[in-house]
Amino acid sequence: MIRETNDWLTFKHQFLQIIQLSDGTEGQNRLVYSPNWIAAQSELIGFGQQIGLTSMVDTYGNVYLDLPGKDDQVIAAGSHMDTVVNGGKYDGLYGVLGGLQAIRTLKKQLGTPQHTLRLISFSEEEGSRFNATFTGSKFYALHESAGSLEDGTGWTFDDARQQAVTRLQSLKNVLIKHPSLPKSFTELHIEQGPRLINNHAQIGLVAGIVGQRRWLITIQGESNHAGTTPMNNRHDALQTTVTMISKLAEFAQQIGDGLTFTVGQLNVIPNAANVIPGKTQFTIDARHADNQVLDQFEQAINKTSDQLEDGQITVTTEQYVKDEPATFDATLLSQNEQIVQRLGLTSQVMVSGAGHDSYVMNQVSPTTMIFVPSEGGISHAPNEYTCSADLKAGIEVLMASLQAQAY
Amino acid sequence: MIRETNDWLTFKHQFLQIIQLSDGTEGQNRLVYSPNWIAAQSELIGFGQQIGLTSMVDTYGNVYLDLPGKDDQVIAAGSHMDTVVNGGKYDGLYGVLGGLQAIRTLKKQLGTPQHTLRLISFSEEEGSRFNATFTGSKFYALHESAGSLEDGTGWTFDDARQQAVTRLQSLKNVLIKHPSLPKSFTELHIEQGPRLINNHAQIGLVAGIVGQRRWLITIQGESNHAGTTPMNNRHDALQTTVTMISKLAEFAQQIGDGLTFTVGQLNVIPNAANVIPGKTQFTIDARHADNQVLDQFEQAINKTSDQLEDGQITVTTEQYVKDEPATFDATLLSQNEQIVQRLGLTSQVMVSGAGHDSYVMNQVSPTTMIFVPSEGGISHAPNEYTCSADLKAGIEVLMASLQAQAY
Known part of the structure; x- marks a missing residue:
C-alpha cells in the first residue's frame, strides 16, 4: 500500500522539509527546545492537522497526533524529534514521519479504526543539549521531571x-494535554x-x-623519571592499566556473543613522554541482554582490580551507570514476525545495543521496535544513510502492525 | 679535609643563600635567565671572587671561575645553575657549589696548582623554560646556538x-670571555x-x-557506537594500543637489565565513555647503554606495528629522539675508583639513565661523573633530598680527583 506513489512522495516531502531546517550545518541539528526543534515540531503538528488528526502538546513539548477510534483505547507509534550535534537524518525523525505516514495511509484506506491511533513525537532522547536522556518519554510515561539542568550556554x-x-x-x-498511556507502543x-x-x-x-x-x-x-627508575622499581599506572584492559578483553572474548566491552575514555597523568605515569582514569562500558552475564563481568572487573593491587598500586572501581536490560512484549514481537513473513521481507530478531524511548515506554505499556538497516552501521553522524527501499519496508511493517492492532 | 668544620659551613651557607632565592614557592625555581637565576649566578661570581678566583661570563651566561695554575691546561668541574619548575634543591646546584668547595679547599691547603682549576656553572640544562636542553654546555663545548625559541610568556x-x-x-x-676547552671535566x-x-x-x-x-x-x-557495534566488527584503536604496549612490555622484560621502556603519554580520540576509540597517539621512551639493544627494541616496535595492521587499523611510528649512548673516559673512571677505595667509601659503577651536561662535555674532553644517593630516588621535585654525609663524601671524592689531576 505504501508503494503507492503519492504516499511515498508525501513522506519524502515531509522528510525533506524537516531536514532542511538544518541547512547550512554539516549534519542535522535539532537539539531539544532549539529554534530548529521548535520549527520541526510545529511542522509536524501541521502535517497532522492537514489529515485531520487531533494535535496535543504536553508541558515537555512531546507532540501527540491522534486519529480517534471507536473506543478510547490507544495504539501508539513514534520516536523522538531531537538529534545529537551534527547528527544524521534518520535517527528519530524516521520513526516520527514513518509513523505519521502509516497512520495517514491507514486512515485513507480503512477509515476510522476501532482503537485510537496515536503518533508520538518525543521532545528529547539524545541527551545532547542537557545532561539527561529520554526526558520526553520519561515525562510522558513516568511523570518524571528532568531536574535542574543547564546547557553550555547558560540556558x-x-x-x-x-x-x-x-x-x-x-x-x-493545539490542545495542551498529557494524554493517557497507550495499550501498546511501537517504535x-x-x-x-x-x-x-x-x-x-x-x-x-x-x-x-x-x-x-x-x-x-x-x-x-x-610518577617517576623514565630514564633513571629501574624497571623493577616502578609503579607504572599505565602498565597496570594495560594489564587490566588485556585481562578484561580476554574475559569478554570468552563470554563471546552478545557482550560488548568498551574502554572509550582513558586519561593518563601527568601524560609526559619522559615521566612514568603516576595515575590513570578510564571508563568501562559493558552491555548484554542478560543481567547474569553482566554480573559475571562485574565480578571479573572486581577480581582483576584486586589482583593488580600490590601495596604500591591501588585500583578503585566506581560503577556510575546500571541500566537493567529491557525485554519487549513477546506477543507484539511474534505478530511482527508473522507480518514480515507475510510481506516476504528478510528479517532477524535482535537485541538493541543502544537505548531508545522504547526502553522507557516498555516500563508502562507493551512495547516493540522495528529496525531498518543503516549503511555501514553508521549513526550519530552526517553520513548516516538508509536507502529508500529499506525505509519503505520499515513503514510497511509498522503499518501492518498498527492495522492488525487497531482495526 | 672537607670534614673541617669551616669548609663545610661555607658550603652549607652558600647552598642556603642560593636556595633561599626561591623562597615563597613550593620547590626551587631558577629557570634560565629568570631573576632568580640571575641572582644565583651573581652570588656565585661573588663566592668565587671572595676566594680570589678569576670570573668569566660568556654570551650564554655560563659562569667560569678559574684558579690559575702554573700552566694554562685546564682541569674543570661543574654542573648547571638552572632548575625545573618547582624543582629540588640539589639537582645542578650541588655540583656547582660542591665543585667550588673542592677548589676552595685545595687552594687553601695546597696553593697554586700545576694546571688551572676551573669551576663551570652552566646556564641551562633542564629545558624547562625554552624547548631546548643543554643550551649552556652546547654553547661552550660545541659553539652551538639554541636557535629561535620562545617561552610561554612571549619572551x-x-x-x-x-x-x-x-x-x-x-x-x-667579570671578564666577558668564552674560555678554551678543558683537559678534563668532572660533574x-x-x-x-x-x-x-x-x-x-x-x-x-x-x-x-x-x-x-x-x-x-x-x-x-x-570510531563507533559502544553499544551497537558487535565486537567482531570493531577497529578499536585503544584495544590495539593495549595489545602493542603489552607485546613491547613483554619484549622489554626479556631483554631485562638495563633497558627502560616507558609509555608516558597516551591520548585517546574522541575519548568518550560510549564511543569506541577511533584513534590513539602515544609515546615510547626506550633507553639502554648499548646501541645494539636499542636497535633490537626498535625492530620489535616495527615488527609489532606491522603485525597489528590489518587493513582497518593503521599503525604509524615516528622516531623523534635518537641520542647515542655516551661512554665516559676510562682513565678518569678508574682513577675515581681508586680514590673511592682509598677513602673507604662504598660505591658502584653505573650508567646514568638521564642526560647531563657531561653528555655534551664528553664530546670534546675526557669526562667523568660522580653520583651521590638521593633519598627515594626522587628528583625534579621539592622533596628531593641527600643527607649531609653523602653530600660531603661526594665533594671529598671530587676534591681528591681534582688534586690528583691538577697538582
Whole structure:
C-alpha cells in the first residue's frame, strides 16, 4: 500500500522539509527546545492537522497526533524529534514521519479504526543539549521531571522548555494535554549498528534492549623519571592499566556473543613522554541482554582490580551507570514476525545495543521496535544513510502492525 | 679535609643563600635567565671572587671561575645553575657549589696548582623554560646556538639571554670571555634514581649515559557506537594500543637489565565513555647503554606495528629522539675508583639513565661523573633530598680527583 506513489512522495516531502531546517550545518541539528526543534515540531503538528488528526502538546513539548477510534483505547507509534550535534537524518525523525505516514495511509484506506491511533513525537532522547536522556518519554510515561539542568550556554532546562513549549501550545487548534498511556507502543528506528546491513536483512525485530553498566576505574601508582627508575622499581599506572584492559578483553572474548566491552575514555597523568605515569582514569562500558552475564563481568572487573593491587598500586572501581536490560512484549514481537513473513521481507530478531524511548515506554505499556538497516552501521553522524527501499519496508511493517492492532 | 668544620659551613651557607632565592614557592625555581637565576649566578661570581678566583661570563651566561695554575691546561668541574619548575634543591646546584668547595679547599691547603682549576656553572640544562636542553654546555663545548625559541610568556630566548647576560657581565671584575676547552671535566651530581640508595652505596662512579630513543605512535582505527557495534566488527584503536604496549612490555622484560621502556603519554580520540576509540597517539621512551639493544627494541616496535595492521587499523611510528649512548673516559673512571677505595667509601659503577651536561662535555674532553644517593630516588621535585654525609663524601671524592689531576 505504501508503494503507492503519492504516499511515498508525501513522506519524502515531509522528510525533506524537516531536514532542511538544518541547512547550512554539516549534519542535522535539532537539539531539544532549539529554534530548529521548535520549527520541526510545529511542522509536524501541521502535517497532522492537514489529515485531520487531533494535535496535543504536553508541558515537555512531546507532540501527540491522534486519529480517534471507536473506543478510547490507544495504539501508539513514534520516536523522538531531537538529534545529537551534527547528527544524521534518520535517527528519530524516521520513526516520527514513518509513523505519521502509516497512520495517514491507514486512515485513507480503512477509515476510522476501532482503537485510537496515536503518533508520538518525543521532545528529547539524545541527551545532547542537557545532561539527561529520554526526558520526553520519561515525562510522558513516568511523570518524571528532568531536574535542574543547564546547557553550555547558560540556558536552564526549564527556561528553554517553557519558551519552546509556549510556542507550540500557542499554535492553532493545539490542545495542551498529557494524554493517557497507550495499550501498546511501537517504535520504528534505524539500526545504529551494522548487523542488518551485514546480514542483508531488511527488518530487525527487536526483542529488547541490552542492560548497560559503566564504571570509572582509577589506578594510582607512582610518577617517576623514565630514564633513571629501574624497571623493577616502578609503579607504572599505565602498565597496570594495560594489564587490566588485556585481562578484561580476554574475559569478554570468552563470554563471546552478545557482550560488548568498551574502554572509550582513558586519561593518563601527568601524560609526559619522559615521566612514568603516576595515575590513570578510564571508563568501562559493558552491555548484554542478560543481567547474569553482566554480573559475571562485574565480578571479573572486581577480581582483576584486586589482583593488580600490590601495596604500591591501588585500583578503585566506581560503577556510575546500571541500566537493567529491557525485554519487549513477546506477543507484539511474534505478530511482527508473522507480518514480515507475510510481506516476504528478510528479517532477524535482535537485541538493541543502544537505548531508545522504547526502553522507557516498555516500563508502562507493551512495547516493540522495528529496525531498518543503516549503511555501514553508521549513526550519530552526517553520513548516516538508509536507502529508500529499506525505509519503505520499515513503514510497511509498522503499518501492518498498527492495522492488525487497531482495526 | 672537607670534614673541617669551616669548609663545610661555607658550603652549607652558600647552598642556603642560593636556595633561599626561591623562597615563597613550593620547590626551587631558577629557570634560565629568570631573576632568580640571575641572582644565583651573581652570588656565585661573588663566592668565587671572595676566594680570589678569576670570573668569566660568556654570551650564554655560563659562569667560569678559574684558579690559575702554573700552566694554562685546564682541569674543570661543574654542573648547571638552572632548575625545573618547582624543582629540588640539589639537582645542578650541588655540583656547582660542591665543585667550588673542592677548589676552595685545595687552594687553601695546597696553593697554586700545576694546571688551572676551573669551576663551570652552566646556564641551562633542564629545558624547562625554552624547548631546548643543554643550551649552556652546547654553547661552550660545541659553539652551538639554541636557535629561535620562545617561552610561554612571549619572551624569546635571545631577548631573555641578552637581558640576563648583560646583568652578569656588568658585575665588577667579570671578564666577558668564552674560555678554551678543558683537559678534563668532572660533574658531581645527585643520582636521579634509587639505585645507590637501595644498594646502600655512597658513591656512584658513572661509566656513561644511556642512549635514548623516542617514538610517537599513531594508531588509526574507526570510531563507533559502544553499544551497537558487535565486537567482531570493531577497529578499536585503544584495544590495539593495549595489545602493542603489552607485546613491547613483554619484549622489554626479556631483554631485562638495563633497558627502560616507558609509555608516558597516551591520548585517546574522541575519548568518550560510549564511543569506541577511533584513534590513539602515544609515546615510547626506550633507553639502554648499548646501541645494539636499542636497535633490537626498535625492530620489535616495527615488527609489532606491522603485525597489528590489518587493513582497518593503521599503525604509524615516528622516531623523534635518537641520542647515542655516551661512554665516559676510562682513565678518569678508574682513577675515581681508586680514590673511592682509598677513602673507604662504598660505591658502584653505573650508567646514568638521564642526560647531563657531561653528555655534551664528553664530546670534546675526557669526562667523568660522580653520583651521590638521593633519598627515594626522587628528583625534579621539592622533596628531593641527600643527607649531609653523602653530600660531603661526594665533594671529598671530587676534591681528591681534582688534586690528583691538577697538582
